[in-house]
Amino acid sequence: MNQSQDEPFFIGWAAPPDLLRPFLAGVALGLLLLAGVFAYLVSATQDDPGDGAFMGRAVAHGVLQTDPYPVLHVVESERYEPGTPLILSGNGKIGVRDRASKVDGQYVRAAGTKLERGDLSGLQLANGMNGLRPADGAIPQIETDDLGRWRLTGEICDGKCLIGAMRPGRGLAHKACANLCLAGDVPPVFVATDKVDGSEFFLLANADGQSLGDTMMDYTAIFIEAEGRVEKRGNLNIFFIEEDTVKVIR
Amino acid sequence: MSVKYVPVQWNMNKWLYDAVLIAFVVIYIIVFLRLGAPQADFTRPTDGQIVRMRAFGSCAFLMLTVILCIGPLARLDRRFLPLLYNRRHFGVLTTIVAFTHATYVYGWYYNFTPMARYEAMIASNTSFGQILGFPIEPFGIFALFVLAVLAATSHDFWLSFLTAPVWKRLHLLIYPAYIALVLHVALGYLQDTKNPTFAILFASGALLVAILHVAAWRQDRLRSADSEWIDLGPPSEIPENRARIIQLRGNERAAIFRYDGKLSAVSNACAHQNGPLGEGRIIDGCITCPWHGFQYRMADGRSPEPFTETIPTYALRWNGDRVELNRNANLPGTYVDPLRLSEGSQ
Amino acid sequence: MAAMILLTGQIYLAVGALVALPFLVVGLGRIDENAQNTWVFRPMLIPGVLLIWPLVLWRWIVLETGRADEPARHRPPLTWQPRLTLTLAVLLPFLIFAALVIRQDGPFERPAVQLEDGL
Numbered sequence: 079m080n081q082s083q084d085e086p087f088f089i090g091w092a093a094p095p096d097l098l099r100p101f102l103a104g105v106a107l108g109l110l111l112l113a114g115v116f117a118y119l120v121s122a123t124q125d126d127p128g129d130g131a132f133m134g135r136a137v138a139h140g141v142l143q144t145d146p147y148p149v150l151h152v153v154e155s156e157r158y159e160p161g162t163p164l165i166l167s168g169n170g171k172i173g174v175r176d177r178a179s180k181v182d183g184q185y186v187r188a189a190g191t192k193l194e195r196g197d198l199s200g201l202q203l204a205n206g207m208n209g210l211r212p213a214d215g216a217i218p219q220i221e222t223d224d225l226g227r228w229r230l231t232g233e234i235c236d237g238k239c240l241i242g243a244m245r246p247g248r249g250l251a252h253k254a255c256a257n258l259c260l261a262g263d264v265p266p267v268f269v270a271t272d273k274v275d276g277s278e279f280f281l282l283a284n285a286d287g288q289s290l291g292d293t294m295m296d297y298t299a300i301f302i303e304a305e306g307r308v309e310k311r312g313n314l315n316i317f318f319i320e321e322d323t324v325k326v327i328r
Numbered sequence: 329m330s331v332k333y334v335p336v337q338w339n340m341n342k343w344l345y346d347a348v349l350i351a352f353v354v355i356y357i358i359v360f361l362r363l364g365a366p367q368a369d370f371t372r373p374t375d376g377q378i379v380r381m382r383a384f385g386s387c388a389f390l391m392l393t394v395i396l397c398i399g400p401l402a403r404l405d406r407r408f409l410p411l412l413y414n415r416r417h418f419g420v421l422t423t424i425v426a427f428t429h430a431t432y433v434y435g436w437y438y439n440f441t442p443m444a445r446y447e448a449m450i451a452s453n454t455s456f457g458q459i460l461g462f463p464i465e466p467f468g469i470f471a472l473f474v475l476a477v478l479a480a481t482s483h484d485f486w487l488s489f490l491t492a493p494v495w496k497r498l499h500l501l502i503y504p505a506y507i508a509l510v511l512h513v514a515l516g517y518l519q520d521t522k523n524p525t526f527a528i529l530f531a532s533g534a535l536l537v538a539i540l541h542v543a544a545w546r547q548d549r550l551r552s553a554d555s556e557w558i559d560l561g562p563p564s565e566i567p568e569n570r571a572r573i574i575q576l577r578g579n580e581r582a583a584i585f586r587y588d589g590k591l592s593a594v595s596n597a598c599a600h601q602n603g604p605l606g607e608g609r610i611i612d613g614c615i616t617c618p619w620h621g622f623q624y625r626m627a628d629g630r631s632p633e634p635f636t637e638t639i640p641t642y643a644l645r646w647n648g649d650r651v652e653l654n655r656n657a658n659l660p661g662t663y664v665d666p667l668r669l670s671e672g673s674q
Numbered sequence: 675m676a677a678m679i680l681l682t683g684q685i686y687l688a689v690g691a692l693v694a695l696p697f698l699v700v701g702l703g704r705i706d707e708n709a710q711n712t713w714v715f716r717p718m719l720i721p722g723v724l725l726i727w728p729l730v731l732w733r734w735i736v737l738e739t740g741r742a743d744e745p746a747r748h749r750p751p752l753t754w755q756p757r758l759t760l761t762l763a764v765l766l767p768f769l770i771f772a773a774l775v776i777r778q779d780g781p782f783e784r785p786a787v788q789l790e791d792g793l
Contacts, residue, residue, distance in 0.1 A: 101407050106348045109394065113356040116529060120386045121364020123525035124379075129371040170440035224792035231784035245375050249520040253461060254452035255437040261452070262441060272786040296455040301778045305789060326460055327778065333708055335715045451676035460776055473725075480722035483715070489706060489733055498726070500755065503762045510766060514773035522779075531770045538763040545756055
C-alpha cells in the first residue's frame with residue numbers, strides 16, 4: 079500500500095500519536111453508544127410471547143382418553159371449568175402415554191402444574207401415582223361430533239411449550255425444541271389462523287386417528303396449509319391431518 | 329528476534345482498548361436486559377433464558393460486524409489503524425459472548441429431554457431439504473467453532489509456528505463464519521420477529537460490512553492505478569524473443585522483452601536515434617534496433633563491448649500470475665535481475 | 675447418526691489431547707527457541723492444539739525434519755483475498771434479501787375452508 083507523507087503513521091506497539099487521540103476517543107464513545115442503542119432497540123421491540131404460562135399446582139378429576147394423545151376431560155376441579163379438555167404432558171419434554179394407557183377411558187385423578195394459554199389448557203403431571211391414578215366417579219359420555227373436512231392454515235406446535243411451558247413456545251427459533259417435545263410424545267397442537275366451531279387450537283392426529291410420531295417434523299414451527307377431517311370430542315377440536323395435503327404457504 | 333513468549337504482552341494501549349471492549353459488552357447486556365426488555369410489549373415476560381440468549385446472540389453479531397468493518401475502515405482511513413491492532417482481543421471477547429449465547433440455548437432448548445443434550449442438538453432438526461425450517465444450529469455451531477479456532481490461535485506463537493501465510497489462510501475463515509452467522513440469524517430469529525426493527529438493524533449491519541469491503545476494494549484498485557507499479561497482465565501475451573511496448577507518462581515508453589524463460593524491461597527508445605527497440609527482436613542474445621541494428625543487453629541496457637551506448641532499464645515484479653512494471657526508469661545501464669517466468673503464479 | 679457425529683468429535687478432541695501433551699512439554703522448546711524455558715504461556719496453547727492438531731502435527735514434523743520452506747513465510751499475502759471479500763460482499767445482500775422474501779409475514783387472514791360436511 080502506498081503511504082504518502084501527510085498520512086498519520088501508526089506503529090502497532092507504540093502509543094498512538096497525540097493527533098489521533100481525540101479521534102480514537104470519539105470512536106470509542108461511538109462504539110459504546112452503538113452498543114447501548116442497538117441493544118435497546120433490539121430488546122424493546124421483541125415480540126409478545128403471548129399469555130401462556132405455568133399457573134401453579136392443580137388437581138383435576140375426569141375422564142382420560144389416550145388416543146391420539148393423552149387428554150383429560152375435566153369433570154370436577156377447583157382450577158378448571160368442568161368440560162375443559164387438558165393436554166397432558168410429563169416433567170420435561172416427554173409425554174405420558176405409558177401411564178395414561180393403563181387408565182384409558184377411566185375416571186382418574188390427575189395432579190401437577192397447570193398450563194394455560196387463552197382457551198387452551200394443559201396439565202404437567204406430577205410423577206407416578208401422585209400425578210395420575212384411577213379414582214371413583216361416574217364416567218360421563220364424551221360426545222364426539224364430526225365437523226366435516228376442512229382446509230386449515232396454521233402452525234404445528236408442541237402442546238406443552240405453546241401452552242406456556244416456554245415463552246415464546248413457538249416459531250422457528252424454537253423449532254428444535256418443539257421437535258424434541260414431539261419426539262418425546264408431547265401432544266402436538268395445531269394453531270390455526272381461523273376458528274372452527276369456536277376454537278383455533280386443534281389437537282393433531284394423522285388421517286387414521288393415530289399419533290403423528292415423527293412424520294411432521296419438517297413442518298413444525300412454520301405456517302402451513304393442510305386438509306383433513308375435524309372432530310369435536312367433548313370441548314376439544316381434533317384435526318386429522320392428511321400428510322399429502324400439507325403445503326408450506328407463501 | 330528473541331523475545332520470550334508471555335501469555336499477553338500488555339501495555340497501556342491494550343488496557344485501554346480492552347477496557348472499551350468490556351464496557352461495550354457490559355453496556356450492551358445491561359441495556360438489553362434492564363432497560364430494553366421491560367419496555368417490550370409483553371403480555372407476560374419472555375423467559376429469562378430466552379431474553380439472555382437473545383441478548384448475547386445479538387451482541388455477538390454486532391461485535392463480529394464491527395470487527396469485520398475495522399479492516400476495510402483502516403484501509404479507507406488510516407486513522408482507524410489503531411483499532412486493527414489488538415483486533416484479536418476483540419475476537420476473543422466475541423468468542424466468549426457467542427459461547428455464552430450457545431450455553432443458554434443449550435441449557436434451555438436442549439434441556440429437559442430424555443435424549444442426551446448434545447445428541448438432541450444434532451438430531452432435533454433434520455429438515456435439510458427445505459429453506460424454511462432448515463436447521464440453523466449447524467450454522468451457529470460452525471461459526472462458533474471458527475471463532476474458537478481463531479481465538480485459540482490468536483497468540484503470536486501461532487503466527488510464528490504456522491507461518492504467516494498458513495495463519496492468514498486459517499484466519500480468513502472469519503468470512504465463511506460471518507456468512508454462517510448471517511444464515512443462522514436469517515433463517516431463525518429474523519423469520520420469527522414480527523416487529524421490523526430487528527430486521528432493519530440486522531440487515532443494516534450486514535450490508536455495512538458488504539459496502540465497506542467493496543469501498544475498500546475500489547480504493548485499493550484506484551490506488552494501485554496511480555501507483556508506481558503498472559499492471560502488464562500475464563507474461564504469455566509477449567511472444568518469445570519479442571517485446572511488448574507500453575506507454576508511460578508523457579512520451580516515455582518501455583519495452584518488455586521475453587527470452588529464455590525470462591523477462592526484462594528497457595526503454596523503448598534506442599540511444600542512437602530513438603528507434604523503436606520494442607519493434608526489434610533479440611538477435612545473438614541482444615536487443616537489436618529495427619532501424620540501424622544497434623544492440624543492447626536485456627538485463628542492463630548496455631551495448632556489448634566495445635560499444636558504450638546505454639539505455640534506461642525498468643524493474644519488474646510478480647503480482648500473482650501477473651507482471652507489474654515500475655514506472656520509474658533506472659539510470660541508463662543499471663543492471664536489473666530478469667524476472668524468471670518459472671517464479672510466477674504463486 | 676447424531677451419536678456418530680458426537681463420537682467423531684470426541685475422538686478428534688481426544689487425539690488433540692494426545693498431541694497437546696508431548697507437543698507442549700517437549701516439542702515446543704525444540705522447534706521454537708523463543709519458547710525455550712517459558713512455561714506460563716504454554717497452557718494457553720492447549721485449546722489451539724485440541725482444535726487444529728492436524729496442522730500442529732504437520733508443522734511439527736516439517737520443523738523437526740528440517741524440511742521447512744523458510745522463504746515461504748515471507749511470501750506476499752494472498753492474492754485471492756480480494757476475491758473472497760468481494761464474494762462476501764455479494765453474498766450478504768443476496769442472503770438477507772432472500773431471507774426477507776421467504777419470510778412468512780403472519781398473522782394471516784386465511785379463513786378455514788370447509789370442504790365437506792360432517793356426517
